[in-house]
Amino acid sequence: MRAASLPSTGGKGLVLYAMLYLAFLYIPVLLLPLFSFNNSVFIAFPLSGFTVKWYGAMAADEEMRAALWNSLQVAAVASLSSTILGLLAAKVLVRRVPGRALFAGLTSLPLFIPDIVLAIALLMLASKLEIPLSLATVVIGHIVICIPFAVAVLISRFHGVDEDLEEASRDLGENAWMTFWRVTFPLVLPGIVASLLLTFIVSFDDFLIAFFLCGTDTTLPVYIWGELRFPYKLPNVLALGSIILVASGSLIAIAEWLRRFGGGRSCPPVRVGYR
Amino acid sequence: MSTGGAFIHIQDVSKRFGGMLAVDGVTLNIGRGEFFSLLGPSGSGKTTLLRMIGGFAVPDRGSISIDGQDVTDLPPNKRPTNMVFQSYAIFPHLNVRDNIAYGLRTERLSRAERETRVGEALAMIKLEGYGERRANQLSGGERQRVALARALVKRPKVLLLDEPLGALDKRLREAMQIELRQLQRAVGITFIFVTHDQEEALSMSDRVAVMERGRVLQVADPKTLYEQPNSRAVADFIGTMNVFEGRVIAVGDEILTIQTSRIERLEVPRRPGAELPAGARVLVAVRPEKLAISGQAPHGPSLRGRVLAAEYFGDRSQFRVGLDCSDAIIIVIVQNAGPCNPTSLGQGESVYVTLPRDALLLLPADGSGPS
């Protein structure tokens, strides 16, 4: 794809730089699993031997389990909703529609507003409309922040799908609904799954919006936030964090793989002349 | 609504996109079983017109009827037409067999009938054994054939083809042209074929509609279009044409004498129907291959000039000759194997060009500035 017959600037120094960069990124992160297996309540060197007791303690923690379950529910609902909404929006945003700039602007607006602003704004609305704070209000907040991600993933997937395919399906006798099921949906499916995974993680990991909007039922990040005040509970938290690290890492890997390589679209459309 | 008895009747159809008038009041009749081409450059409206016949665009004005049925407002899946798209639009998530069978779901056939039809279609496009392959495992030509089979398997009354051969290389394209023509004759379906390649249109079609800027300039069979273009625009688009501006100076029983600004006097056969009084402005046109060229003065009237450029195309040679009598340039094409022995004529040489009177055409003066 890239001929790269030309020397680019940098040389060996660049490779070293890249390695150091990755190290900088990962070393702090890898401390979490490291100390989650450390047989000591104090997070300090030297290490004190290997143990899995923190994992056991964490698993037994009722409050943690409840918060985890809440987070899973919220993330499931938020990811499904934002993916569906993102799918509808992406389908329209790839075409030339009058007003597209406005729609595109609105769907990407959450990216340009700090979470705290969004959180307090939703809090104000909930209060004004006298809607009680609960997991439901958290879901709404999460849907708003997830939509830009869903739209981005799905638009990138739609771009690989030839416009003519839907017209061909209609020409061959199918109405709009069957065209969606037989042609559009199968081709966009990898993107849909990728969007579901990505938005799940965004929702699962969110702290600030949940913090402001959750009422009495907490989500996992809010629970962790509470636990950070107690030093003796730190290793439990680290154990939890390590599991989350591995789980989200895997989900992201799958999501990215699907977005790029999900089958059925490796046939480049034949683009000749103009339309 | 009167269809004039034609199989496909397009009545005064117009379509505007934004500020641009893509199709401007087009009226056409297409016969049953005809291989009909829409020929024109980019932007001529030919693809838009095709899409309106297929149901992918709705005319702003006018109507379209097929076999007596008004289809103007029908969606594509309700029309007796099927389209072969320029990009082929092969479904990448289905194999060849499922692509071809795709449209049969709405035809309500038994499974056995479906299988039979798909098998016949594969045989027709000579891709038996390719049934399990996917789109990305097919070459451009193979994909084109699958698109064809997929459309024909539904046995439409009209097949619409949107520049289907544009992406193929020359040799393959020429082979496909012949195949398509034979196929059309075999199945007897009306084909409406869109192309910007005039050689393609001429070689394949029963009749051609030449379009420019949304309008139909001329509709005729290929021979008539070539030999008797009705305007400079058509003449220029189809093949090469020498054109000279002039004025009628004498009107005889059979001959009009034209004084052109570039070549002295030309005598042109008078054709019935053209009322051209003395003083009228006209264009005199002649095809380059109807002219003769030689190094020595021939018997009979000829024009002397000098070869400005000589190009060799293997089977023929093309000369740009600057005429002595004026600053006109005339283009002459001769077969290399013919009697003129053109390969001996090189740049700068003095030559004589013969304009046979019967080869001269008259075209309406288009009112544009001096050539």
Next chain:
Amino acid sequence: MSVAGRIEQRLLRSEAARNYLLISPTMTVLVFALAAPLALMIMYSFWRESGLVLDTNPTLAQYAVATTRAIYRVLFLRSLAIASLVTLTTVVLGYPMAYFLAFRVKRGKFIWLLLLSIPFWTSYLLRVFAWKIILGYEGLINSGLLRLGLVSQPLDFLLYNATSVVIALTHSYAAFTILPIYVSLEKIDPALLEAAADLGDSAFQRFLRIVLPLSLPGVIAAAVLTFVPVLGDYVTPTLVGGSDGLMIANMIQVQFGRANNWPLGAALAVSSMALVAVLIILFVQAAQLAAAKIR
């Protein structure tokens, strides 16, 4: 077909109408859950809390407080400074990485991108917390230094100040900032570089005259997409900022917690967003002006 029927057919087939219908659920949600709350927040910023009652007579009192009270001015400025520093650092550090990925990696691009993405997507809270572990009084750096005998007492300036906030935020956003830059570098047609070489440029000149200007949109996007969330960050200053590292988000949060002054909180939020918007516009203009100077 009747005239009315024909009109209806044409409307339903109108592609524009179908598109608006498709996008309406998403737009409705965004209007009610994004636009409306923001509008309400703006309205709140013009109100006032008097006792237990919300006084909705429009007033600029909150804005006066937000802009004149010393503590808020300090926090605004500090937040701007921190956000600018973090943005600058992540962009400058991230550019070579993006360059490496776009031009030097041939076949492993997907793996590299994945490796870069994973840390960013995993528990933000805990990543910031990791820095608390590293920089703390009894944390990793200190215990390491003590063990090695390099210091006799733990360093106490590593944590709970603006510096630790900058470090932690830089780490959080380091991978994120790379992406927009990488995308714009990837788009550069190799033929352009070949043409430049053909016309006499060395590798370094090619970088300066072709690669850098063409990657500018990506750099600007990365800067904006980093600056905005960093400015409004709450978790990092709270966990590692101490009292010297507090940022504007902390002050906003207080108005919705202990202080219970929602209108002031709204005014602070609107002011910071307005400030950010103005700065971004100025920044983008300046960057484009500077880029236009490159020949």
